[in-house]
Every structure is written in C-alpha cells, then in structure tokens.
Amino acid sequence: MSDKSITKQDNQTLAQENVKTCENCHAPVQGMYCSQCGQSVESTLRYFWSVVLHLLDDIFSFDSRVNRTLIPLLFRPAFLTNEYIAGRRVHYVPPLRLYLFISIVFFLTLKFFAVDESLGAFNVGDSVSSTVKVEQHLSKLQTKKATATPDNQSLITDEIKKFSQYKEDLTKQKSLAIKGLTDKLVQLEFEKLREKDNFSPEKQKNLDNLIENITLFKSGEKNNLSSDKLTFGNNEDGSLSFDFLTPEHNKKVNDFAQLLSKKAEKAFNEDPTPLIKEAIEKLPQLLFILLPLFAGLLKIMFIFSKRLYLEHLTVALHSHSFIFLSILMVELIGFAKFYAAYLPLITHITEFLEIAIVIWIPIYLFIMQKRVYKQGYFFTTIKYAFIGITYMVMIAITATVAFIWGLAST
Known part of the structure; x- marks a missing residue:
C-alpha cells in the first residue's frame, strides 16, 4: 500500500472521529452547531465557576473592538447607533455590553471619588x-x-x-x-x-x-444646621398621611417617615459617608430600570419615525454610555487637578478640559438625536428640549428613590 493511500485512510479515520452526534436529534454534527436542529454541541451543564468565568469573559472581553468603539462613542455622535441599526455590528462592542462595562466602572469610581477614605468623608461644596x-x-x-x-x-x-x-x-x-x-x-x-x-x-x-x-x-451643644427640622411629611404638623389609606396604614407610613427623618438628620449633621455609599449602591439598579423608560419616551416622541422599540433602546444605551464615560473623565481630571494644585499650568489645562467636556455633553446628545432621527433643526430642538426636561424629572425621581432607599438601608 502506498504512502498516499495510507495518508488518505488516516484522514478519513480522523474525520470520522471528529464527527459528533447531536444530543437533541441524534444527527451527525461537524462543527459547533447541528445542521438539522441548530442546537450547539457545547453542553450548558458545566462547573459553576466555569460558567461565571465564561460570563465575565463575555462581558469584558472587548479585544480589538474596544478601540473602534470608544473613540466614536466620545467624538462621533450617532455613528455607533447608526452602524448598529444598519446591521454593521461585528466591528463594535454591542450596546448592552458596552453599557454594562462603562456603568460598572463609572459607579465603582463614583463611590471612590464621592467617598474618599483618604479625606475622611464626602467633599461638600468647594x-x-x-x-x-x-x-x-x-x-x-x-x-x-x-x-x-x-x-x-x-x-x-x-x-x-x-x-x-x-x-x-x-x-x-x-x-x-x-x-x-x-x-x-x-x-x-x-x-x-x-x-x-x-x-x-x-x-x-x-x-x-x-x-x-x-x-x-x-x-455637641448644637446638632442642626438650622432650626427647621427635616421631615418627609405632607401635613402642617410634619406628619405623613394619604387619604386613600386606612388610619392603621397611615400610622405605619408616618412612623416609617419619622424614622427616615431621624436618619437623614443624623447623616447630614454627623457622618454622611454610610448614606452616600448606600445611595450610590442603589443607583445602578435604578438607572438600569430607567433605560427602558427613556427608550419608551423616545418611542413616543418619534412615533412617526416607524422605528422599532429596540432601535430607541440602542439610542438610550449609547447615550447613557457616553454620559457615564464623559462624567468619569471629568472625575479623573478633577482628581488630577486636586493633586496638581501647585502647578498652575496643569490646573488651567484640567479646568479647560472639565468645562469642554461638560459643554460637549448636551451638544453631543443634540447632534446624536438629529443624526439618528433625521429631522430638521426646529423639530429636533423642540423635541430635544422636551426630552431633556422630562429626563431631568425622571433623574430627580430616581435620585430621590435612591436617597430614601439608602436611608432605609443605613
């Protein structure tokens, strides 16, 4: 038998050994997916830690796509969104994964900068x-x-x-x-x-x-910033009650409000660090709930654009990713400015960068809205203003919920 025939026979044997059987329809499978039913040959039943590592790798492994994503995210309004909607997605980090990564980093650093242990507590005012x-x-x-x-x-x-x-x-x-x-x-x-x-x-x-x-x-002779007592009440005597609740339920609500008032008073006049930590920890969950609501607002405002809800959600994800990344950069610049306070040139440069980023945020969002929804300047301005005001109200409600939730947890 010649060497060629032996090699051919060996290759056929190897090919037969590489053929797997689909666990779902029992058809022979070559590759990662069954050609009959589409099921993956990779088993989902694995060790728990391997699942966790796979999930983390799926979230954080951006490979070369990160460079092609972050630069447009910061400097090219609507580019990523339009690319994703047009179906050109393989070269960029998916919107949800991008949002998750940036928001995790943002809130971790926010907690660090807002509650700086080296300074002892929250930095107020100037x-x-x-x-x-x-x-x-x-x-x-x-x-x-x-x-x-x-x-x-x-x-x-x-x-x-x-x-x-x-x-x-x-x-x-x-x-x-x-x-x-x-x-x-x-x-x-x-x-x-x-x-x-x-x-x-x-x-x-x-x-x-x-x-x-x-x-x-x-x-310790004085423990209040003013004579006015902080309350969560809606009555003249400072109590909280609602007409649609029974007296018994109103009593429970009022007792809870009084407890929150005492905690808030203690936090503001003693050590606010635990409250700030708790409130910041609640924000990611609340903002994640806010995302689909913001996408719903876009859907209502651009109802005649005939865009799918998921397209509006992509706009929301990219918008929030940009805002978080921009604020993160302002935080880092502020941190650098604090430690370079004795270098006037560095201080001026950092102050200029902070102002530039803050001004760029609303301009970027306006350009993004115009480029995605392709409307004239007049309608874009009107809708942008309405969406901005509505969103600020939503953010204020979210911050209040985070504050109350943080108080309840301390």
Whole structure:
C-alpha cells in the first residue's frame, strides 16, 4: 500500500472521529452547531465557576473592538447607533455590553471619588479647593516663619495652628455641618487677608459667628444646621398621611417617615459617608430600570419615525454610555487637578478640559438625536428640549428613590 493511500485512510479515520452526534436529534454534527436542529454541541451543564468565568469573559472581553468603539462613542455622535441599526455590528462592542462595562466602572469610581477614605468623608461644596488654598497658605507661612524675627514667629505660629485646624476640619472631620461651615469660614479668612484694614465689620461678625457655630457643633451643644427640622411629611404638623389609606396604614407610613427623618438628620449633621455609599449602591439598579423608560419616551416622541422599540433602546444605551464615560473623565481630571494644585499650568489645562467636556455633553446628545432621527433643526430642538426636561424629572425621581432607599438601608 502506498504512502498516499495510507495518508488518505488516516484522514478519513480522523474525520470520522471528529464527527459528533447531536444530543437533541441524534444527527451527525461537524462543527459547533447541528445542521438539522441548530442546537450547539457545547453542553450548558458545566462547573459553576466555569460558567461565571465564561460570563465575565463575555462581558469584558472587548479585544480589538474596544478601540473602534470608544473613540466614536466620545467624538462621533450617532455613528455607533447608526452602524448598529444598519446591521454593521461585528466591528463594535454591542450596546448592552458596552453599557454594562462603562456603568460598572463609572459607579465603582463614583463611590471612590464621592467617598474618599483618604479625606475622611464626602467633599461638600468647594471644600476641595478650600483645602488646596489652605495648604498653599500654610506652605507660605512656613517659608515666612523661617526668616521672621522672634516676635513675628510667635504670630506666624498661631496662624499656622489656626489654618492647620481648618485643614483638619476640611479633610478629616466627618461632620458634614462642620465641613460646610469651615469651608465658608476659610473663604472669609482669605477675604480678610486680601482686604486687610478694609474688611467690613459685617464680614467680621459673620466670621465670628461661624467660629462660634463650629465650636458649638464640636462640643455637641448644637446638632442642626438650622432650626427647621427635616421631615418627609405632607401635613402642617410634619406628619405623613394619604387619604386613600386606612388610619392603621397611615400610622405605619408616618412612623416609617419619622424614622427616615431621624436618619437623614443624623447623616447630614454627623457622618454622611454610610448614606452616600448606600445611595450610590442603589443607583445602578435604578438607572438600569430607567433605560427602558427613556427608550419608551423616545418611542413616543418619534412615533412617526416607524422605528422599532429596540432601535430607541440602542439610542438610550449609547447615550447613557457616553454620559457615564464623559462624567468619569471629568472625575479623573478633577482628581488630577486636586493633586496638581501647585502647578498652575496643569490646573488651567484640567479646568479647560472639565468645562469642554461638560459643554460637549448636551451638544453631543443634540447632534446624536438629529443624526439618528433625521429631522430638521426646529423639530429636533423642540423635541430635544422636551426630552431633556422630562429626563431631568425622571433623574430627580430616581435620585430621590435612591436617597430614601439608602436611608432605609443605613
């Protein structure tokens, strides 16, 4: 027998060994799917961890498609959406997978930036910029002290102690009330340094009142930002009730509202960190519910466009992915700005980038709406404004639900 015939026979044997039988219709299968019934030859009954790893790989394995997806997502409004609707999908990350990945990263980083453990608690108002100003002032005072006369050194030492305490209250203090009051106090202190003898008596009185209030908060003699008590009631006495509920059910609702009021009061005036963490943890689930509602709003607004609901859902997924990615970039730039506060050029560049991204978001969404639905500027503007206002209301309701849900969980 020749070598050729042996090789041919071996190949036939290997081919027969590679032929599998479909578990559903028992037909011979060559490849990954049965040509008779279409069932995959790969069994779904596997070890649990292999299923988990397969799922994670399916979500995060973007391979080379990530470059072809993220750049258009940021800089080419409606390009990805129109490509996906037109059927050109293989080169890009699918909309749902893209949204899941970006939203997971976004909310993880949001939790980190909103509740920075290194700073101790939530940064309110302009407390970050106030902290930078205080640090810069302390650096100048240290330099000034090194060359000052013995008499002036004592005054500078007192100034250093005072601003060191401000820095500690802005960064390490967990009380939201103290952080907010200290931020206002620092702003007045710097006004006093700039104006010197021209600092008005009224401003000096405000400064003294802030110092007194901070002292009262620290001593525990005062535990409210104002005399108004935070309530969730709809009646004059602060209670909550509804006409369609029985007295017994109204009592339960009111008791729950009172409990939330106490928790909210404690969170705002002591340590808001647990509440912020809980609220942020609830947002992804709530926003995921908001997505189909937003797609439904698009369906109603463009009902004569004859587009399928899933096309509107694709618009919603790409829109939210873009918004989350843009806000994530603003967060990262803000983080860089905080740590590069002593480099004026870097600070100006980061501020410009932040403003540019914030301005680009509404412009991008407007262009996206026009390019996807292909309507004139007049109707696009009217519908864009209505959709924007409606969506802001939806976001406000979502944030309120997240806040109440977070309060209930703390």
